[in-house]
Amino acid sequence: MESKIEAATLLTEQISSARETVSRAKRNLVFGVVNLSHVLNHMESSMVAILYPVMMGELGFGYFAVGVLQTIYQVTAMACQVVYGLVVRFMPRALVLGLGNVFLGAMVMLTGLAQSFAQVATMRALTGLGSSVQHPVGSAILVSYFKEARGRVLTLHHSAGNLGGFLAPAVVGALLLYTDWRAVFCIVGILSVAMGLVYFFLRDTVVASDEGRSTTHKARAGLNDYLSCIRNRNVMLVSLIQMAGAAGRGTGISVAFLTAFFMHQLHVSVTIAAALLMVYQLSGLIGPLAIGWLSDRFNRKLTVQLTLLISTLSTLSLLLHEQLTPWLLLNLVVYGSVIQSRGPLTQSMVTEAVPFEKLDAAFSIYFFIGFISGPLWTFVMGWLIDAYGFAAAFKVISLSYLAGMLILCFARVAPRRTI
Secondary structure, eight states: OHHHHHHHHHHHHHHHHHHHHHHHHHHHHHHHHHHHHHHHHHHHHHHHHHHHHHHHHHHTOOHHHHHHHHHHHHHHHHHGGGGHHHHTTTSOHHHHHHHHHHHHHHHHHHHTTOOSHHHHHHHHHHHHHHHTTHHHHHHHHHHHHOGGGHHHHHHHHHHHHHHHHHHHHHHHHHHHTTSOHHHHHHHHHHHHHHHHHHHTTSOOOSOGGGTTOOHHHHHHHHHHHHHHHHHOHHHHHHHHHHHHOSSOSSSSHHHHHHHHHHHHHHOOOHHHHHHHHHHHHHHHHHHHHHHHHHHTTSOHHHHHHHHHHHHHHHHHHGGGOOSOOHHHHHHHHHHHHHHHHHHHHHHHHHHHHSOGGGHHHHHHHHHHHHHTTHHHHHHHHHHHHHHHOHHHHHHHHHHHHHHHHHHHTTOOOOOOOOO
16 A cells, blocks of 8 residues: 555656656746847847948938938837737737747848838838837746746846847858848848747747636726736836936947947047947846846845946946056946846836736836837937037936936835745
């Protein structure tokens, strides 16, 4: 009798172990697929900076038109993020991500067939629509699989996007040695389509509470989630922190103006300036991982406050350097680490502000409010630099982080809980 009980116990343990192994394998697969698609997403959005100068002569548009194209893409990508809290009420997150990446890749390929500026502008708008799914839905699906390590996985997701931006110049530069800009768009587009198709093999479900519910119920529940998140003090305050901070959005003002700043301030060549920009980008890949790890173990609100303060100081200290020194490199490492950590840290605070079933709506609101100001900040910084110089612009940037610290003072952080 005892032997039968022992055999039954052993069998139960083996079944439990097998289920845990399958669950772990699925979690790792989801983690890899979501982060790889984020790499491709940012590679696509960053590669146009290299391709636009090549395209300009053939299609007949100038630098002002380049600014228009970038603004069109940013506005579309960021504005559309607000809808996904409702969309996932009707479709599994994995399917939404898959369709978004397939659509993104198709529009990128069509950009390679464009024959005029108007066609390029149309494709960039539609490309922004396809890329808009990655942040809110990708972040939500990662948190759903890694509930105990949200700070780390969101930081890795953020760093994966930065990696795509970092790799874009090298990948596109290498491709241009063997082919033209049209083929580059097609190659990257095919990769995005293939990435999207992989999502279709991830067996995901719609929000659990919606199973078996009518379409009307799902729509009403989704809208109620939005209203609940809008009334949530912490969701709105944390979103405003991301909106207030001038830099730290990956392809934001740091990437847009740092190279020119180095050339002006340090009187170095464009090659040296580009190398310094790579130091900033590399620190944005590695530094936030350590900060995210710390935030999972200590007070997240205080961690964000500290990174905002260091962001202010490291931004102002860049103005003190007049030549290339080890101290400048250290300044850049600190600057890149804290600037790029604000995104994943604030996303982690959002996950702690709402129940899990409202997380999609919360992320949609957060990314919409936090990122829609990006094009405006880029425009304002460009105007300040032209009118008053880099010193004035960098002082405004540093003040934006102090504004974020002030906003965060009003947030009420509850004790840590598992969602």
